[in-house]
Amino acid sequence: MATWVSRARVAGRAGPAGESDELARLRRESVQLKRDNKELAMERDVLKRCMVLWVK
Secondary structure, eight states: OHHHHHHHHHHHTOSSTTHHHHHHHHHHHHHHHHHHHHHHHHHHHHHHHHHHHHHO
16 A cells, blocks of 8 residues: 555656755745735734724
């Protein structure tokens, strides 16, 4: 059973050199962008609440 798993892993890495490095970099950047997006959304919500309190 481990044989077909090993072959599948090798087949997944086939392609131009550095492709797996590129995919890893894109995954890291994706995670970072999601974190940044979540933080900006929280900051936006805080500013909205501040404006509501200021207007009242």
